[in-house]
Amino acid sequence: MVDPMSVKPNRWRRFSQWDERPLRLDSFAVDDPENGFSAMKGAADPQPSVEVIDGKIAVMDGIAEADFDMIDTFVARHHLDVESTVQTMTMPSQQVARMLVDMNVSRNDLVKLAHGMTPAKLADVVAHLTAMEISFAYSKMRPRKTPGNQGHVTNAKDDPLQLAADAATAVAFGFDEIETTMRVSRNAWSNALACCVGAAVGRWGTLFQCSSEEAEELQIGMAGFSSYAETVSVYGTEKAFIDGDDTPWSKAFLTSAYASRGIKMRCTSGAGAELLMGFHEKKSLLYLEARCLCMQRAMGSQGTQNGGIDGAPLASSIAGGVRELMAENLIAVWLDLECASGNDARSSESEIRIGAKILPFLMSGSDFICSGFGTILKYDNSFNASLFNGEEMEDFLVLQRDFEADGGLTPISETQILDVRIRAVEALSAVFEELKLGAPTTAMKNSVVAASGSDETESYMPRDVSLISEKIKGRGITVLDVIKALAKRDFKQEAEHLLSLVKLRVSGDYLQTSAIVRNDQVISAINDPNDYNGPGSGYQLSEQRRNEIINIRDQLSRDAVLHKEETFRVKEAANIAYTKIGQAMAGKKTDEVVIGLSPAFGLKLFRTLADHSLADVLRELISGIESKGLKARIVRFHHTADTSFLGLSAASLSGSGIGIGVQAKGTAVIHHIERLPHNNLELFSNAPITNLAHYRKLGENAADYALGQMPVPVVVPTRGEALGARFHARVALIYAIETSLTSQDSPPDEVTISFRGGNK
Amino acid sequence: MTFNKLTGKDYPLAENRTDLVQGHRGKTLNELDLASLETGDVNMQDLRITGKALKMQGDIARSANRQKLADNFERASELVDIPQGYLMEIYELLRPGRASDQSELQAVAAKLRSTYQANRMAEFIEEAAEVYEQRGLFTSRF
Numbered sequence: 054m055v056d057p058m059s060v061k062p063n064r065w066r067r068f069s070q071w072d073e074r075p076l077r078l079d080s081f082a083v084d085d086p087e088n089g090f091s092a093m094k095g096a097a098d099p100q101p102s103v104e105v106i107d108g109k110i111a112v113m114d115g116i117a118e119a120d121f122d123m124i125d126t127f128v129a130r131h132h133l134d135v136e137s138t139v140q141t142m143t144m145p146s147q148q149v150a151r152m153l154v155d156m157n158v159s160r161n162d163l164v165k166l167a168h169g170m171t172p173a174k175l176a177d178v179v180a181h182l183t184a185m186e187i188s189f190a191y192s193k194m195r196p197r198k199t200p201g202n203q204g205h206v207t208n209a210k211d212d213p214l215q216l217a218a219d220a221a222t223a224v225a226f227g228f229d230e231i232e233t234t235m236r237v238s239r240n241a242w243s244n245a246l247a248c249c250v251g252a253a254v255g256r257w258g259t260l261f262q263c264s265s266e267e268a269e270e271l272q273i274g275m276a277g278f279s280s281y282a283e284t285v286s287v288y289g290t291e292k293a294f295i296d297g298d299d300t301p302w303s304k305a306f307l308t309s310a311y312a313s314r315g316i317k318m319r320c321t322s323g324a325g326a327e328l329l330m331g332f333h334e335k336k337s338l339l340y341l342e343a344r345c346l347c348m349q350r351a352m353g354s355q356g357t358q359n360g361g362i363d364g365a366p367l368a369s370s371i372a373g374g375v376r377e378l379m380a381e382n383l384i385a386v387w388l389d390l391e392c393a394s395g396n397d398a399r400s401s402e403s404e405i406r407i408g409a410k411i412l413p414f415l416m417s418g419s420d421f422i423c424s425g426f427g428t429i430l431k432y433d434n435s436f437n438a439s440l441f442n443g444e445e446m447e448d449f450l451v452l453q454r455d456f457e458a459d460g461g462l463t464p465i466s467e468t469q470i471l472d473v474r475i476r477a478v479e480a481l482s483a484v485f486e487e488l489k490l491g492a493p494t495t496a497m498k499n500s501v502v503a504a505s506g507s508d509e510t511e512s513y514m515p516r517d518v519s520l521i522s523e524k525i526k527g528r529g530i531t532v533l534d535v536i537k538a539l540a541k542r543d544f545k546q547e548a549e550h551l552l553s554l555v556k557l558r559v560s561g562d563y564l565q566t567s568a569i570v571r572n573d574q575v576i577s578a579i580n581d582p583n584d585y586n587g588p589g590s591g592y593q594l595s596e597q598r599r600n601e602i603i604n605i606r607d608q609l610s611r612d613a614v615l616h617k618e619e620t621f622r623v624k625e626a627a628n629i630a631y632t633k634i635g636q637a638m639a640g641k642k643t644d645e646v647v648i649g650l651s652p653a654f655g656l657k658l659f660r661t662l663a664d665h666s667l668a669d670v671l672r673e674l675i676s677g678i679e680s681k682g683l684k685a686r687i688v689r690f691h692h693t694a695d696t697s698f699l700g701l702s703a704a705s706l707s708g709s710g711i712g713i714g715v716q717a718k719g720t721a722v723i724h725h726i727e728r729l730p731h732n733n734l735e736l737f738s739n740a741p742i743t744n745l746a747h748y749r750k751l752g753e754n755a756a757d758y759a760l761g762q763m764p765v766p767v768v769v770p771t772r773g774e775a776l777g778a779r780f781h782a783r784v785a786l787i788y789a790i791e792t793s794l795t796s797q798d799s800p801p802d803e804v805t806i807s808f809r810g811g812n813k
Numbered sequence: 814m815t816f817n818k819l820t821g822k823d824y825p826l827a828e829n830r831t832d833l834v835q836g837h838r839g840k841t842l843n844e845l846d847l848a849s850l851e852t853g854d855v856n857m858q859d860l861r862i863t864g865k866a867l868k869m870q871g872d873i874a875r876s877a878n879r880q881k882l883a884d885n886f887e888r889a890s891e892l893v894d895i896p897q898g899y900l901m902e903i904y905e906l907l908r909p910g911r912a913s914d915q916s917e918l919q920a921v922a923a924k925l926r927s928t929y930q931a932n933r934m935a936e937f938i939e940e941a942a943e944v945y946e947q948r949g950l951f952t953s954r955f
Contacts, residue, residue, distance in 0.1 A: 122948060123944050123945075123948045123950070126944050126947075127944075130940070131881065132881070161878065164878065165878070267904070268901050268904075271897070271900075271901070272897070275857075275897060276857075277857065277860065291948070295909045295950070295954075298908055298909065299908055299909070300907065300908070300909055300941065300944075300945070300950065302907055302937065302938070302940070302941035302944070302945075303904060303907035303908050303909075303941075305885075305937070306903065306904050306907050306934075306937075306938075307904055308885055309885055309888040309889040309892055309934065310889070310892060310900050310904065311889075312862075312867060312885060312886055312888075312889030313862070313867070313889040313890070313891075313892035313893045313895070313900075314861070314862070315861060315862030315866075350881050351881060352881070352885065353881045353882050353883075353884050353885020353886070353888070354882075354885070355882055389878075389879060531857055533850060533855070533856065533857060533860075536847070536850060537850065537851060540847055540850075540851055541851075545847070548847055549847055552845070552846075552847055552850065555860050556827075556842060556845055556860065557827075558860060558861065558862050559827070559834060559835075559836050559842060559845070559859075559860060559861070559862060559863075559866065560825065560826040560827040560834045560842070560862075560866055561826075561862045561866045561867060561869075561870045561886075562824065562825035562826055562827050562870070564867075564870055564886070565824070565870060565873065565874060565882075566874075566877075566879060566882065574825070574828070575825045575827070577824075578877070579821045579824045579825075579873060579877055580821065580824055580825065
């Protein structure tokens with residue numbers, strides 16, 4: 054038999070632990086430019102170049118006009134500014150990169166330069182920037198000053214009641230745009246009607262999109278249910294574009310078609326699409342994306358949904374891929390396109406990677422920080438889970454608060470949310486009844502109002518929805534029918550809201566770059582242009598907006614802490630009485646251990662951070678001391694609230710030279726008269742996890758020290774909890790109450806205590 | 814009557830130039846209220862954008878150095894009166910492999926010119942026809 058101890062370890066077990074982390078579910082690909090796996094340095098990326106002959110682009114990025122593919126032709130003819138391009142292209146890329154991060158170079162001047170740059174040049178310039186520089190340049194170049202956000206509203210059953218409730222909820226959180234799609238494609242009309250009713254609750258102005266098949270989406274828009282579209286996808290290689298079943302001209306036609314119906318639209322593109330579709334031409338993610346973005350500007354789209362999108366997880370598997378996603382967003386805004394900056398498909402299982410990915414955008418701001426924040430739970434997201442989802446909504450809200458950064462969302466109270474959910478469900482039910490589309494029962498409505506997700510609802514199922522959807526489509530129901538139904542059933546406000554939204558298309562104001570609706574007004578890059586030119590300029594968080602952002606739920610205050618302590622006062626009075634019997638003096642008896650109490654101990658504060666009654670704590674300390682045959686003497690100090698000084702002061706009054714210091718929050722120390730203040734015998738600093746058994750052992754050990762023995766120190770085991778995050782705010786408030794009671798000149802009190810039946 | 818081209822100062826038109834904004838049947842924004850909707854005086858026609866509004870938005874975009882967006886608004890202004898069905902027919906024909914040769918697209922361009930005075934869009938489609946020919950995009954794929 055082999056002695057197990059003689060077998061050499063073949064693995065450091067930390068790797069096994071790392072194997073179990075969510076991060077290891079992510080995949081990572083090696084750089085392989087020949088096979089398209091390169092963020093910014095493709096094997097076949099061209100050198101930037103341009104030649105103009107007779108007022109025409111004769112050569113672009115090393116390709117002669119005769120060899121242009123359809124994308125080259127479209128970009129050369131409709132994007133490149135023939136007048137300026139030759140001169141612009143001579144500017145060294147690093148010089149232009151420096152201009153992008155120079156607050157003294159105006160956004161307008163940089164936009165003009167971009168008009169004369171080829172895709173390879175744009176890619177080459179932004180590749181000179183570090184991730185931080187890209188983020189800074191993005192904050193300077195994004196078109197609209199005020200940042201915004203967009204969310205998904207879908208559910209696994211296509212349940213219209215839940216869509217209405219969730220749309221109203223998303224609107225209440227402040228989303229400027231919401232987007233739905235279906236599990237079953239023929240449910241599009243029902244989804245559209247339900248979301249547009251829900252989005253009319255509370256305020257008006259949240260634009261709405263129903264992502265479906267191109268022709269149907271336009272029809273739904275024509276019926277007035279949706280107000281924007283963003284599924285006009287473009288691709289960076291000719292073959293991928295053709296497999297996408299379109300050309301730059303067909304997409305440009307669609308772009309004009311949407312405008313002709315007064316419907317806002319943006320294109321979509323993102324790194325990794327060509328790689329996923331098998332036609333990357335050995336080119337980098339960034340270069341292909343630069344081609345896409347030049348095309349989108351050339352088509353006359355006001356904006357783009359850009360930054361990986363469905364390809365984000367693939368881009369994130371490549372070295373530098375996340376930086377690349379930021380870089381392509383920068384090219385988008387540099388080209389003066391509205392940017393819904395990705396942060397859409399969930400690109401990692403690691404919450405650390407998720408938080409890291411969102412942060413640059415939260416700090417720089419964006420027209421839409423996410424091009425699809427999952428406002429619903431992950432399993433209800435019919436687009437697939439988003440970077441942030443219903444589960445993580447409050448994390449996002451707290452990030453806004455941490456960095457005082459406007460991510461476009463606003464914390465709302467539980468009662469407010471419940472109100473809008475009820476209102477939305479009632480409004481949609483009224484519309485269904487008026488239009489004879491259905492009659493939801495009270496049970497259905499109630500289940501939806503309370504439900505966090507569709508697993509919890511007893512409501513419409515996909516087949517019911519298909520029948521409703523076909524009725525809406527078949528009977529030619531329009532948004533006007535819905536508005537009338539709302540008005541008839543006393544949902545006047547919602548009717549007005551929906552009418553206001555549809556009226557947007559008459560003037561077309563919201564077709565301009567980066568348009569959203571805030572406070573009943575269209576704001577866009579025209580009337581709210583990003584004018585950043587250094588600190589104090591550009592978007593500034595107003596005091597009012599700051600107050601909205603920081604107002605998350607369950608914040609602690611001094612009053613709240615004191616109020617809570619008052620509730621303990623009565624209970625504690627039944628357990629223990631403290632009697633002051635005069636000034637405490639130095640003891641002579643070597644069989645005593647002095648327990649030094651802090652100023653507020655049992656007078657203003659009554660519970661430790663672990664929620665133990667202070668009477669119980671004292672009982673255990675005393676019983677531990679007495680179990681060793683020694684006596685406990687109680688002294689209250691007024692000159693300090695600090696644990697170390699409480700302990701040392703107790704020791705200096707103790708005949709044995711051993712003292713215990715204990716604060717109201719439960720922090721305790723064993724001290725010896727001859728030691729320096731912060732060099733104690735034993736410290737119990739983790740009060741939140743210190744239990745009564747620990748306090749008893751503390752008493753025993755103090756007695757052992759007094760007897761001249763060397764006990765085994767008490768170890769309060771921690772499993773690495775973020776105790777600071779859980780308790781420090783309360784600790785600081787409680788400790789301030791203690792320190793406010795200190796009085797430098799007050800001598801210590803000798804105290805006797807009597808336990809009154811009570812807890813044990 | 815001639816008027817100066819609009820600029821960013823006129824924007825948003827719904828607030829600053831209500832005198833210039835009307836629906837397809839001439840109703841002003843103020844007339845598009847809930848009361849008239851309930852009495853049936855308002856229909857979807859009144860809530861559609863007009864070619865004129867798109868041209869005005871084009872002027873505003875151009876004044877903000879957004880020539881390509883302005884071009885799009887101007888092309889769009891030509892499509893306002895084209896029925897939905899025909900619009901989708903043109904889109905379908907522009908997709909790869911739908912038309913079998915240049916002439917089909919040229920016919921569309923001709924109709925856009927003659928029937929809808931959509932000269933810009935017609936030119937755009939003729940350009941597509943030329944490029945599709947060069948790049949072999951008239952081959953049916955299914």
